Amino acid sequence: MIRLVPTVTVVGLVTALVATLPNLRAQQPAPDLILWNGKIVTVDEKFTIAQSVAISRDRIVAVGANSDIAKLGGPNTRRIDLAGRTVIPGLIDNHMHLLRAGTTWQLELRWEGVSSRKQAIDMLRARAAAVGPGAWVFNIGGWATAQFADDKKPFTRDELDAVAPNNPVALQESYYQVFLNSPALEAFGIRPNAPDPSDFVKGSILRDASGKPTGVIRGDIAATRPIAAKLPKIAPQQLEAGSQALVKDMNRAGLTSFGVAGCNADVLEIFERWKAQGRLNVRVFCIGGASAATPEQVDRSLTQIAQMKLFQGDEYIDHVVFGESVYTPLHDRMFAVKSDPRPEQLELWRRMAMEIARAGLPLHVHAELRDTIDAFLDQIEAVNKEIPIRNLRWALAHVNQINASQIERMKKLGMYAAVHPWAVINGAIMHEGFGEGAYDMPPLGTIQSSGIVWGLGSDGTAANQTLPLTTLYFAVTGKMAGGTKVMRQPISREDALIAHTRKNAYFVFQENNLGSIQPGKLADLVALDRDYLTIPADQIKDIRPLMTMVGGRIVYEADAR
Template sequence: MKADLVFINGEVVTIDHDNRVVEGVAIKDNRIIAVGSNREVQQYCSDDTTSIDLDGKTLLPGFIDAHLHLTIYGTNLLGVSCIAPHIHSLHDLFVDLRKKAMVTPKGQWVRAWGFNEKKLVENRYPTIQELDEISTDHPIVIIRTCNHTSIANSKAVEIANITEGTSDPAGGIIERNQDGSLTGKLIENAHMNLFEYASYNAEELRVGMKLASEEFIKAGVTSIHDAGAYGDGSENLRIMQQAVNSKDIKVRVYAIIGSLTNSHEFVLKMIEAGPITGLGDDWLRIGPAKLFTDGSSIGPTIATREPYSHSENDYGIVYYNQDELNRILGEAHKKGFQITAHAQGDRAVEMLLDCIEKALIEHPRKDHRHRIEHAGITPLDLQKRIKRLGIVIIPNPVFMYVNGDTYLEYYGDRVEVMYPVRDYIDQGIIAAFGSDAPVTFLDPLLGIHAALNRKSIKGQSVGENQCIGIMEAIRAYTWNGAYASFEENSKGSIEVGKFADLVVLNDSILKVDKMDIKDILVVLTMVDGKVLYDPMNLSRVRSIHIPIVN
């Protein structure tokens, strides 16, 4: 058998059982057929084989992002970006919102995303009156970076049937001024409920998914675990399947059954419909049933066992009580689903552990691989239960880089057990990294940087006791993600027989200073044996025989 393509002279980080680093890889169709020295892989060459000389560059398994929001990431690209480089103040944001309103038909939504009041000179939210000055002909909503809070104008709250007399929804807050008037700020379930009205139409969702897929490929992400979107989860899943079939989505998708809006409704609907975790193919597969248990770590609205360090009476928000959690996820487990939940605070993590333990006692199952999404604050007593129950954790180390300075304010010494990946590895707990994009940056190399250094964006130490090594971090973004979706036999490492989902970096990830890892760039992404991203034309230097997909 002769190869279609070989990589030679590389730093090939295989992430196999022995963490071998070799020189080359040979590929036939969509599979890896040889891994080893230059001499070993070149034995598979013919006159028709493309040979790519990596010249010492790193070749990795394609990154697997075990928790992000495909649809939200993509549709955000259709709105106003609050993280654009020129946005330094509310005034800057208002200018962009006015420009967007001018090209948006009256009555249609104007949306902004990525808002963080702490990044602006005013250090505050806009008021409902300020948004009304931009337009009262358009509903306007600004979504905070955490995706758990928003600020809306009068037209938006009117469309959502929110008045001064509207009661707070369970697990949510409609903020009011002292005189009872609306501020426009909607927190947790109040924010989620707004998107019953502010959702995108089917065509916008399709366009957004395609845009998101293109960005993932550029970042070297070849597989994703999609953690849900606003609105009707079944509709989002239907459009996602169409986008995968049409190849508008070019990455492999593990679709978590959850929605940011009334997540239990989607879960119960899927339980009733019949399909369970694992249904699908190598491009789109049904993942775990997911609920929300608490809020945002940066909100802050996570459910904690002790009060926040900056607010002695604040313990966060819980979405479901223990009985509700046990009933819904317990039924999903009974029917054969992998189960998971968004659980950030230690109180929320403990509730989910109680739920999983009860489900396993009542209906034992081997190799269930139940998950916890985020597990933000996870002290030793909870870690021991996680290990005993065989649970997979999906932490987000990039949060420590982006939010670390604020975490120190909100949680104090608890940062030492926030996303505690060192502890997980030492205890034999499998942790698969996710970016939670667009909540924060997609870039897996930034996530790896954060896991190695545990420094905030301002350079503060944020739980340095949880630093890990480079091989451990790469594994958490590759093989561990495959394990979390029961797919470690087909992807997640560079081994014979696995899919040719690969990433080339512009430097040696093993030799560069660990403080500079965030500056490394992806220069080639291959999915299923096809080059989808190649800005340096690495694959076109010697041959045109490799299939190039634009």
Template sequence: MPVAGLVPAPRQEQAHADLLVRNAKVFTGDVHRPHARAVAIRDGRVAALGDDHELAPLVGPGTRVVDALGRRVVPGLNDSHLHVIRGGLNYVLELRWDGVRSLRQALAMLRDQAGRTPRGQWIRVVGGWTAEQFAERRMPTVAELNAAAPDTPVFVLHLYQSALMNRAGVRAAGFTRDTPDPRGGQIVRDRNGEPNGVLLAAPGALVLYSTLAKAPTLDAADKRTSTRHFLRELNRFGLTSAVDAAGGFQSFPDDYGTVADLAAAGELSLRIAYHLFPQTAGQELADLKRWTETVKPGDGDAWLRLNGAGENLTWAAADFENFSEPRPELAAGYEAEFEQAVRILVENGWGFRLHATYDETIRRDLAVFEKLAAEGLFPGGGRWLFDHAETVSAGSLDRIAALGGAVSVQNRMSFQGLAFRDRYGSEAAAHTPPVRAMLDRGLTVAAGTDATRVSSYNPWVALHWLITGRTV
């Protein structure tokens, strides 16, 4: 709450703060002084920490003084792995079940949304929920979706595992008895061979994401509006910056145009560092080479800048994160193309991030890096890291540290923890991912959500998991 009572200091050489928060419990991040009572902000940055009386001289005629009433104050949060660009383009199109405690309530929300959805658009429930959060401990049925929205197409994505569609959704997607199953996925059919509305990732999620991509998109003006709403929602949870990990169905430069326009207009409320992700199998090396010749990490400004490549460099090197299915075996010999991709990047000073769920994948990637290290290319000038790393081993962590790498972990176990436990056992689940072992080796460990398609974009759900190890 804004307060009076602090007298502005007389004019002096020390610059006054734009904002002073007093009577607070300020988390400083400094192990020698972990807490402070007041914080001063100038030009959007922390200018000083201390007690109320220590910072009183920073109050000037234009300083806004806020009494925190003894509440906790933390710095703006950074989500180190968030699909913020793609999420913004679709935010106003989605119905969120984050934190909804009963399937009955979720279906009521679906019925309400059907009454508001414009003709031709779909209802999309994408990310932030799991069946285990509902009191009923189950997913909705296709029949329930049909009853809730008989005429509006519905697509409900459940983790990396499956999706449900109502009858109208199946028609809108163009699925018929003659539609073939995509590679790594299944369109489930009834006894007559007709698609019944269930899609299964077996084990890859391409069938889920390619179906979602069939839904109508927004025009340019509505994409800007949607993105602004999404960024404000992230601000509401305390996020002031994020690293966009790119991803499938996010093409450069086309799908980056909205955030670029907002940045040019000074309308971003979240600082974004973004990555570039080759979209087409067989074209990855050409894409990476073209990018290194036309743009470079650091391009942009404090609000929007290029960070590097990833989270995939080549499609053949990417594993899947569907813990309801056995670990996929990656193709033999993918390392040759992968080595060329990494070489293009490190020789041009690019950093990169790599999607790698399993230690089996990480070990194979590390062997490529060690080969390049023998040529003096690792550690290089660009930062590099593994994303996810749920089952990374102690030996692999030692190798990552030796090569100057880092790890970015996300709370996928908040939503998939039970599936992981059922497949790999409670002991393995208790150490997945091994965050303490990473820190003990001096590795930089970044945290994120991997939102929006599976996890919630609420960073406090991720922080709760990091501290407690509990699922939602």
């Protein structure tokens, strides 16, 4: 338990970052807050471990031993006894579709961290009872059947009918498939021995030999869209409450900052209002821009790229990078096993990339499959010959199938790798598609040893789950949610934590403010219920934040639910 106490008396011997403390005491007023008697994992360049941290307003002013930091306190300094708990920097996700999720989050039956199929069924049954007959019970990704350690089999229509006979049910497994019960099939106009509704991808509605729909809709992202488009969304007057529930869940997970792909204007407006009121509890750095879907749209996009203005915000909300797509026909489908970028498509992609470079814009672009990555690097190398990109922080995102030679090409260009391990929940699906090669998707060991600047993200909330400690568990063990070994290039827990904190700060252009617990940086911190550095690796996924702090404000406490 973390305790508020009136005085500090504990003295410890620990590596300290307080060489200038005498001068600090003489020059600055007493800090507003001291966290003491903990294990402060600073994630600085030396990965220093300290005991205490002092905070004034929204920034860290000192880090070091209990005895040294205690001397900084004054009569009005608040003190929190960490009781030996581990504290890490606020976790940063470099790529999440966060704001989009605000429109449905409060309505969804989310299965992040649920490792039992029985528990998932119990949750479904309870939700149906809570919402009442006729109301939808649904989720839009963030889970996969293989995460259920007790029973990994797919859901059936008959099973879902038995659990929720009076409710339409739609359960979207990542972007792979959707499970529907009979009321949901009827709601979508999917009937036995009848033509498929015109808005569904041809062949995506699975039927048995008699023509009866099985309740499974399968066919990658495109097949899931007609369903997601018709599922309930939060009413405009409830959007603020729904977004607040989303942010609270992110804080509960230890997340404090995000690279956000697609900053939905209606949700962003709410965040801006919260910021003005001093109650925005996450930091949002938008990834956006005028991508093009057709040759005709490219000219329009070129004009808009030239007019694009970034870095007009602050350390809470800003637009920082062009992405996530450039020319969308080259946007790899999530479960495709091979791509075939055509020369005429790549020419259009290069035209746009050239304009992005000419405008001096950063780039964060979706690139998953090996042939796509090679093709994009060919174009970027051509752009680089005319307009050097080294200082623009161009990044390839997802990169689950990247290899060592591609990483080397990226390093020579000064590029970054935004790594989003889809296998955290989709490992079994990826092994079906890629076979033995899936064990190197992503090749975290190769990426880490290369020296490229890289960071971890989720690509949540549909493609993947959103819990950063589950991602860290995957990175350290090679095991997906549910415990199956799906990746053979794990990395150390220190390197994984660096990738989810200090290195990710570079992707959101906040390396001077975020990512480590150091004097001068913003006080974004997470206190954990057990020690990330010493517990058995298989337990990393089970760690729970006890307290999350953003800018020196406590935004989540485990005992204050």
